Amino acid sequence: MRDHIRKHISARLSFVPDGLMALFLDANTVVILAIPLLLSVIVVQAPDATELPPPAPAAVEAVDTLADAQQQPADGSDKKPATPPHTGVRALLDGLRLDIANLPSRPNLYIALAGGGAALAVHPADQTFNVHLRSHYDLVNGIFAPAKYFGDTPEQVALSIGTYAFGRIFDEPKVSHLGMDLLRAQAISELLVEPLKFSTHRLRPDGSNYQSFPSGHSAVTFAAATVIARHLGWRHAAVAYAVASYVAASRLHDNVHYLSDVVFGAAVGTIAGRTVTEHGRETWTLTPAFVPGGAAVLVARVR
Numbered sequence: 214m215r216d217h218i219r220k221h222i223s224a225r226l227s228f229v230p231d232g233l234m235a236l237f238l239d240a241n242t243v244v245i246l247a248i249p250l251l252l253s254v255i256v257v258q259a260p261d262a263t264e265l266p267p268p269a270p271a272a273v274e275a276v277d278t279l280a281d282a283q284q285q286p287a288d289g290s291d292k293k294p295a296t297p298p299h300t301g302v303r304a305l306l307d308g309l310r311l312d313i314a315n316l317p318s319r320p321n322l323y324i325a326l327a328g329g330g331a332a333l334a335v336h337p338a339d340q341t342f343n344v345h346l347r348s349h350y351d352l353v354n355g356i357f358a359p360a361k362y363f364g365d366t367p368e369q370v371a372l373s374i375g376t377y378a379f380g381r382i383f384d385e386p387k388v389s390h391l392g393m394d395l396l397r398a399q400a401i402s403e404l405l406v407e408p409l410k411f412s413t414h415r416l417r418p419d420g421s422n423y424q425s426f427p428s429g430h431s432a433v434t435f436a437a438a439t440v441i442a443r444h445l446g447w448r449h450a451a452v453a454y455a456v457a458s459y460v461a462a463s464r465l466h467d468n469v470h471y472l473s474d475v476v477f478g479a480a481v482g483t484i485a486g487r488t489v490t491e492h493g494r495e496t497w498t499l500t501p502a503f504v505p506g507g508a509a510v511l512v513a514r515v516r
Contacts, residue, residue, distance in 0.1 A: 328480020431478030439486025
């Protein structure tokens, strides 16, 4: 085989001087030069493209899925969560299970770090900030009075159940989906807030108990606002975030929370709302497919 390759190369490189030819055709170089020749033989003997069997349906489907994903708007303008085929109680519980599993994530870590940093930054003002919001005017006190009900868990759950029930009764899947996500966000918010309250054991400014940090009212209202933002867009969510900020400010006016409590509570609520509505939006799909001479795995990322 080696002699045959020598003769073949010598015939092709007859214009090269003999001394240089001897360098090219030493024992090691012959093996290296033989590789392209062998590959050319394999390519020549490969079957014609017209004779190849059609690609497997799974492969075609995976490629179509990837193409559709690449055609999605890159500016993130269409980020509303897709309405699930079922919005019953079982779907709600299955979704809640997935929410808990998806809580540990890098984006949530960033939100927690940002919220913790902001709470730490405003911490020096904790002892003096509430004084500026207190008022002896009945009008101001009357404005802040309803906020403790807007941000209370029973009222928030009742509104969410009402939204969910309306969608189920009148066969409005988008409405029931919104109510379902609101309920899940409030459950995740409580799951995060209560252990923090009992572990930090921070005394409230009014001395009523040791459950000051973080603010549950702030968390649950910002969780709802985040869900509404994802479902209805930022224009509709502006009112929800205004209500959440109003509730947070009322907790300072009522002197039941410090400024750092409501700041970190807002971050916790954002984490809860984001977890419920964001996970699953970007997925990786592995699709096995048969190809001529073997098998392959097609990987598609869908955003």
